[in-house]
Amino acid sequence: MNKLIDNATVTKAAMAAIVAIAAMSGTSAALAQSQVTMYGIIDTGVEYVTNANAAGNSVVRIPSLTGTFPSRIGFKGTEDLGGGLQAMFVLENGFAPDTGSMGQGNRLFGRQSYVGLKNSYGAIMFGRQVNMTYLASLKSDVMGPNIFSISSLDSYLPNARSDNAIGYLGTFAQFTVGATYSFGRDNSSAGGPAATGCAGEIAGDSKACRQVTGLLAYDAASFGVASAYDILYGGPGAAAGLTNSSYHDQRISLNGYVIFGQTKIGGGLIDRKIQAATATHSDLYYLGVSYPFANYWILDAQVSRLKIKDTAKVSTLSVARLTYNLSKRTALYTSLGYIQNSGSAAVALDAGGTVGTGLNQAGVMSGIRHTF
Secondary structure: OHHHHHHHHHHHHHHHHHHHHHHHHHHHHHHHOEEEEEEEEEEEEEEEEOOOOOOOOOEEEOOOOOOOOOOEEEEEEEEEEEOOEEEEEEEEEEEOOOOOOEOOOOOOOOOEEEEEEEEOOEEEEEEEEEOHHHHHOOOOOOOOOOOOOHHHHOOOHHHOEEEEEEEEEEEEOOEEEEEEEEOOOEOOOOOOOOOOOEOOOEOOEOOOOOEEEEEEEEEOOOEEEEEEEEEEEOOOOOOOOOOOOOOEEEEEEEEEEEEEOOEEEEEEEEEEEEEOOOOEEEEEEEEEEEEEEOOOEEEEEEEEEEEEOOOOOEEEEEEEEEEEEOOOOEEEEEEEEEEEEEOOOOOOOOOOOOOOOOOOEEEEEEEEEEEO
8 A cells, every 4th residue: 555655646746747747848949039138338448529608618427328339238139939939138328427317308218219020021019119211321420429420510320219100121142111190299398409299199289209210222242322302390399490390301311332341331311301480401421431450440430411402501521530449348449539610500529519600620639338
């Protein structure tokens, strides 16, 4: 009798162990199908600029917005759903390393906050995301969101993101196509260099604060071109004079790059038309070159020009940047910049900075960047 009891006990214990092992194996298999990555950039340094006010005074500071790249911390993940289909998400926070405060209008995940699905036909995303204007210049703008860059001439360009958006992005051989549609493009009125304060999603006004962007790009081994269309509509309380849904701000961009050995040359044109109580038409051109040398050094240089049509306002920006890579993740850099303002133009050398009307401005920033 005792043997029967012992055997039964052993059998139950063995079955429990088998079930536990099977459950653990199933959990491991499920975990193996999912992947979550934490990543980030911390980039800061010290900047000196001249003519920071109407009196022509200079200033020394640690800038909040950027050095070579805006600082951030993010989480992204995918889950294999089978049949080539994946679920995905991105949560990305932007912050100011000088004070530790949050960026993008004090949003927790202001750089990106979306969930979606993707397969061989492309990805569809729901939430706050970069739009096609942002993506169109990534490969042609050699300076990127540097402290002195085309972002000084148009602060929207490195901040081209849309709240409440549905996005699509797909790559087929050498072609990339994409689009976003936003029901309310900017839910924050907290300010910032690209703040527009247009929440949208208003009953009875289906056009208020809507935004549509589109992208078509072609990339070969040694060259590429990209074009983007971007139109954002106004609404009650919106910034930049777009206080009515019949008003709009439209950008059409054409960008390209070529590669010769290790040297990359990139350039582009952004045509902008603002239709509000007062119409404004401007063109922004840029041309740059990037050259890595001696294994650890990279030299970048770029000239850009903003012209407000039918006015005397012209701003020309020249920038050079030298980067020394201490490792794959850590770099030291120095950026030199000079902006010339003509007429009544008052475009600052650094994004988020200030300058006296019609004054030229020179600046230098040295800093350190670490990625993880």
